[in-house]
Amino acid sequence: MNVLDTMGTALQALAANKLRSSLTMLGIVIGVGAVIALMAVGQGAQQDITHRIRGLGTNLLFIRPAPVETGGGFEGEALTLVDTDAEAIDDPGRFPYVDGVTAQTIIFTAAYSYRGKAVHAPSVGVNPNYEYVREFYVEKGNFITEADVDRKGLVAVFGSRTAEDLFGDKDPVGEVVRLSVGAGRFSISFTFRVIGVMEPKGATSTGDEDQLVLLPLPTMQARIPFLRNPKGLSNIAQITVRLRDRKYMEQAKDDIKQLMLDRHGQEDFFIRSQEDLISTVTDVSQTLTILLGSIAGISLVVGGIGIMNIMLVSVTERTREIGIRKAVGARRRDIMMQFLIEAVTVTLVGGAVGIILGMAAAQAANGRTIGDRELSTLVTPLSVILAFGVSAGVGLFFGIYPAFSASRLNPIEALRHE
Amino acid sequence: MAMIRLRGVSKVYQIGSMAVHALRPLDLEVERSDFVAIMGPSGSGKSTLMNILGCLDKPTSGLYELDGLPVSSFGEDRLAEVRNRRIGFVFQSFNLLPRLPALQQVELPLIYRGIPRRRELAARALMELGLGDRIHHRPTELSGGQQQRVAIARALVSNPSLILADEPTGALDTATSHEIMEVLSRLNQERGMTILLVTHETEIAAYAHRTIRLRDGAIAGDERNGSRRPVRLGTSP
Numbered sequence: 001m002n003v004l005d006t007m008g009t010a011l012q013a014l015a016a017n018k019l020r021s022s023l024t025m026l027g028i029v030i031g032v033g034a035v036i037a038l039m040a041v042g043q044g045a046q047q048d049i050t051h052r053i054r055g056l057g058t059n060l061l062f063i064r065p066a067p068v069e070t071g072g073g074f075e076g077e078a079l080t081l082v083d084t085d086a087e088a089i090d091d092p093g094r095f096p097y098v099d100g101v102t103a104q105t106i107i108f109t110a111a112y113s114y115r116g117k118a119v120h121a122p123s124v125g126v127n128p129n130y131e132y133v134r135e136f137y138v139e140k141g142n143f144i145t146e147a148d149v150d151r152k153g154l155v156a157v158f159g160s161r162t163a164e165d166l167f168g169d170k171d172p173v174g175e176v177v178r179l180s181v182g183a184g185r186f187s188i189s190f191t192f193r194v195i196g197v198m199e200p201k202g203a204t205s206t207g208d209e210d211q212l213v214l215l216p217l218p219t220m221q222a223r224i225p226f227l228r229n230p231k232g233l234s235n236i237a238q239i240t241v242r243l244r245d246r247k248y249m250e251q252a253k254d255d256i257k258q259l260m261l262d263r264h265g266q267e268d269f270f271i272r273s274q275e276d277l278i279s280t281v282t283d284v285s286q287t288l289t290i291l292l293g294s295i296a297g298i299s300l301v302v303g304g305i306g307i308m309n310i311m312l313v314s315v316t317e318r319t320r321e322i323g324i325r326k327a328v329g330a331r332r333r334d335i336m337m338q339f340l341i342e343a344v345t346v347t348l349v350g351g352a353v354g355i356i357l358g359m360a361a362a363q364a365a366n367g368r369t370i371g372d373r374e375l376s377t378l379v380t381p382l383s384v385i386l387a388f389g390v391s392a393g394v395g396l397f398f399g400i401y402p403a404f405s406a407s408r409l410n411p412i413e414a415l416r417h418e
Numbered sequence: 419m420a421m422i423r424l425r426g427v428s429k430v431y432q433i434g435s436m437a438v439h440a441l442r443p444l445d446l447e448v449e450r451s452d453f454v455a456i457m458g459p460s461g462s463g464k465s466t467l468m469n470i471l472g473c474l475d476k477p478t479s480g481l482y483e484l485d486g487l488p489v490s491s492f493g494e495d496r497l498a499e500v501r502n503r504r505i506g507f508v509f510q511s512f513n514l515l516p517r518l519p520a521l522q523q524v525e526l527p528l529i530y531r532g533i534p535r536r537r538e539l540a541a542r543a544l545m546e547l548g549l550g551d552r553i554h555h556r557p558t559e560l561s562g563g564q565q566q567r568v569a570i571a572r573a574l575v576s577n578p579s580l581i582l583a584d585e586p587t588g589a590l591d592t593a594t595s596h597e598i599m600e601v602l603s604r605l606n607q608e609r610g611m612t613i614l615l616v617t618h619e620t621e622i623a624a625y626a627h628r629t630i631r632l633r634d635g636a637i638a639g640d641e642r643n644g645s646r647r648p649v650r651l652g653t654s655p
Contacts, residue, residue, distance in 0.1 A: 005529050016517050324513050327474065328572065329502020329530040331495045411474045415513065 003341075006334070010342040013314075021346060024310045027303025028350030028394065029357060032387045034296035036358025036379060039386075041365070042289030044377040049281045055201065058274045059099075059246045060133075061253060063089075063239040063260070066268050080268040081236040083217075088263060089241055089256055097248035102126065102133040103236045105220055111180045112213060114166050121162045122212045123179065125220030133242040136209065141173035141196030144216050152219045154192035160200040161210035172197060179213070181224060190223055249273050293383075297390070303350070304394040311343050311402035322406055323414025336407040343399025344392055351391030355384055419486065420447035421579060421612055422471065427480030427490070429466045429635075440466040442635045443480060450579070451610040453603070455623035455643075458632035464616050465584070467632065471614060472505055472582045473497045485579055502530050506573025506581045508602075510588035512565045514557045520544055520568045521553040527576045543571040547601060563594035570601055574611065581605065583615045587622055599625045 014021045065080045086103035089095065105125040111118050128144055131137050138157055148155050156177070163172045172194040180189040192215065201209045221235075243252055253271050260269055315322070322335055362377040369375065429441040441463045448454055458464050469475035470482060473489055476497075482490040489500055506527075507513075514523050521540050528536035544553050547567040557565055566586060573581050583602060587595035603625050605611045617623050624643065631639035 002532060005532075009529075012518075320513070321515055324515060325526070325530075326498065327472075327501060327507050327513070328527040329498050329576075331498040331530070333495075334530060412469050415474075415509070 003337075006337045006341050007345070009338050010345055013318075013338075013342055014345060017314075020310060024307055025346050025350035025353070027306040028300065028347050028391055029303075029354040031296065031300030031303040031394075032351045032354025032391050033358040033361065034299055035293055035387050035390070036355055036383060037361040037365070037377075038292035038296045039289055039383045040358070040362035040377040040379045041375065042285060042292045043380055043383065044362075044366070044375070046282060046285035046289065047378050048376050049285060050278055053274055053278050053281065059243045059249070060274055061241040061243065061249070061256065062272050062277075063241070063256065063269055064237070064272070066270050080264060081239060083236060085260065085263060086236065086239045088259060089239065094259075095252065095255060097244050097252060098241055099244045100129050100133040100242040101239060102130045103217060103239050104130065105217060105235060106237045107181055107220070107224060109181075110213070112162070112166055113178045113180070114175060117166060119162060119165045121159065121165075123181070123220065124212050124214050125217035126214050127217050130214065133240050136201055137199055138196040139199040140171070141194070143196055144214065148195075148216045149218055152222050153216055154190065154219060155195045155216065156192045157196040157198055157214040158194055159198050159208075159210045159212040159214075161208070162213060163194075163197045165211075179215075188224055192219075249275065300390060300394055304347075304398040307343055307346055307395065308398035308402060311339060311399055312405075314342075315339065315402050315406040318406075319409060319414045319417040322409050323411050323417065326409070326411035327415060332407040335409075336403045339403035339406045340396065340399045343403065344395035347391040347395030348388070351388050354391070355387055358387070359384075421450040421452075421485060422446065422448035422614075423481075423483040424470075425481040427470060427477040427482055429463075429470065429475070430478045439635050441470070441477070444635075444637055446630070446637065448612065448614065450612055451606065452628060453606045453613045453626045454615065454628045454630060455626035456614060456616045456630050456632065457618070457620075457623055458638070461634075462632040463635040464632055466635075468582055468584050468614070468616055471580075472507060473500050498530075502527055503576060504578050504580060506570075506576070506578040508566070508569050508573050508581065508583040508586045510585040512557070512562075512569045512589070514565055514568060514572075516558075517556060519554045519556055520549060520560070520571075523557075523568055524572045524575050526572060531576060540571070540575055543575040544568070546574075547571045561594075562590050563597055566590065566594075566598050567601065570598070570605075574605060574609075579612060581611050581613045583613060585616055585618070587617070587619070595622065 063081065063085070081103075083103055086101050089098060090101035092098065104127075107123040109120055110123040111120050126144060127149060128146055131143050137143070139160070141157070143157055144153075144155065147153070156179075158166070158172055166172070166177070167175065173196060175194045176191050177194060178189060178191045180187060182188055198210070198214070241252065241256065243249065253273065257271055260271075261267060322330075325335060325338075359379050362379050365375055366377045367374060424444060424446040426443040426445065427441060428439065428443040431438045431440055456464055456467065466475070470477050471484075473484070473492075474497075477490055480490065481488065484500065485504060487500065489497065492500065501507075515526070521537065521544065524540035524543050525536050528539060533539075541550075541553055544550060547570060549564060549567055549571065552560060552564060552568075555564075557568070560568065566589075570581075570586075581602070586602070587598055590598060599622060602613055602615070606613050613626070615623070615626055623629050627643055629639070629641055629643055630637060
């Protein structure tokens with residue numbers, strides 16, 4: 001008996017019991033639909049984050065201070081990186097593959113006020129080559145120049161969103177803004193002039209790059225005393241190294257690590273590439289995806305048990321049919337295949353409907369905001385194939401016992417069965 | 419050579435600690451193209467004998483040869499193949515599959531045999547039994563006699579050498595019973611099919627050429643019928 005005939009027989013049996021077949025299918029539909037939809041949420045998040053990181057450029061290396069225990073279970077960052085570290089890396093003789101190096105410092109919350117209106121955004125102290133290294137350019141006005149750096153000029157370039165928040169439609173270039181950091185005894189405040197606005201870039205892994213204010217690095221270091229480390233040296237939050245090509249990534253990591261070890265005498269820093277960030281984040285979001293998928297998978301198992309139950313009932317009900325089939329020459333494997341294909345057909349059709357519903361649900365959820373986060377979903381071909389494969393597997397797994405017991409029936413007893 | 423040859427065939431059922439001898443060791447031969455009625459009271463071992471002859475059951479001891487094949491030593495799958503190719507069953511309760519139209523009922527043995535043109539063969543078998551206009555009817559849309567004729571079509575479609583009819587008229591009225599027996603007689607005479615028939619009724623057994631009587635699992639009588647039908651030459655025991 002060939003597979004087509006067996007499938008025909010199985011489909012007939014399913015069609016004969018439409019209500020029962022579709023109720024059984026429903027368990028699989030819900031299970032597969034949930035797997036597809038929840039995995040789409042996980043994978044959407046992953047894609048979103050990966051995109052953000054890639055948005056920074058993939059040939060960048062980041063050097064940051066190592067995390068240290070600051071007591072009370074809190075982690076802080078060692079105040080170890082200094083300007084001269086960046087200068088040492090920017091040595092074309094020693095590191096020919098380095099395309100540019102920029103050091104930066106950051107105050108995460110600062111207030112900017114202009115004509116009675118105030119907004120909050122991080123202040124980032126940067127050098128003129130920030131633009132080139134980060135591939136992030138000024139759109140309106142000018143960027144910070146060497147002259148601004150040399151004279152610790154009170155000038156700033158606004159991120160596009162911060163500019164819009166503070167100035168609305170008005171052109172910010174040339175306006176004077178007051179910056180305030182800290183509170184009470186530790187508060188610092190000074191005014192500066194806006195010289196430019198950055199191009200809009202969108203959110204990246206290091207935060208929303210449209211929501212910041214860039215000032216000359218020495219200005220920040222001079223004006224904000226807690227940006228100096230205990231040795232009195234100007235502290236740097238991050239050194240960004242741009243490489244000529246991604247292929248130098250591993251070599252650059254090793255070389256720069258050696259240089260830093262020589263300079264610091266200890267590993268009080270860490271070096272991360274874009275790819276490191278991506279793989280870390282991908283690991284996390286993959287775990288999330290698997291977790292979501294597994295939770296949904298439970299309902300698939302429940303659906304599978306439903307199928308097993310119905311198939312057992314069906315085998316009992318059709319004992320006489322099995323006897324007749326055996327009498328006219330069906331072998332054990334013919335009977336086995338018939339019931340197995342019935343079970344797999346239920347799960348495959350259920351799986352297909354579930355995939356469609358899951359994709360529809362993912363599509364409907366895409367772009368909706370939950371809390372303050374925009375939900376992005378992504379149905380990958382892999383998850384579709386996986387869902388389809390798993391539903392076939394569920395059919396096989398839960399169908400095999402009923403099919404086996406059907407195939408083992410004694411034909412005489414089966415024929416006598418009422 | 420005999421088509422059916424039983425040598426010392428017995429069947430013992432173990433019920434709890436008690437051994438029930440459904441068939442005592444018996445010898446039996448049936449020639450090709452014979453028409454044999456098996457009679458006997460209930461519990462005489464008729465059904466057990468039919469199940470063994472039909473390769474649905476295996477004897478506890480003894481040898482069974484069908485068409486020269488030592489079927490008593492066959493495994494389950496080979497027995498299924500023997501049933502499929504060499505034996506056609508006709509049951510008292512028709513044993514048609516519910517819901518399936520006549521054509522597909524008759525196709526069933528051919529499906530398991532995996533042969534092409536089976537639709538055509540099935541339709542021809544139904545036409546031969548005068549059901550040419552009923553091929554798309556389901557069992558519930560057919561009379562008892564028509565259902566039994568569908569079952570006979572199913573039994574003969576794979577052109578078996580042996581037809582086993584287990585009380586084929588048991589569920590039919592007298593007129594229809596005779597109609598069905600005429601069909602079986604015709605198959606025996608025109609196509610030379612060997613037919614074994616189990617029945618309670620002498621009137622029905624009279625269609626056969628030979629009557630075997632069973633009692634308590636043993637053969638109590640075996641005679642040629644001096645019936646209205648001529649005994650075929652060369653088949654006398």
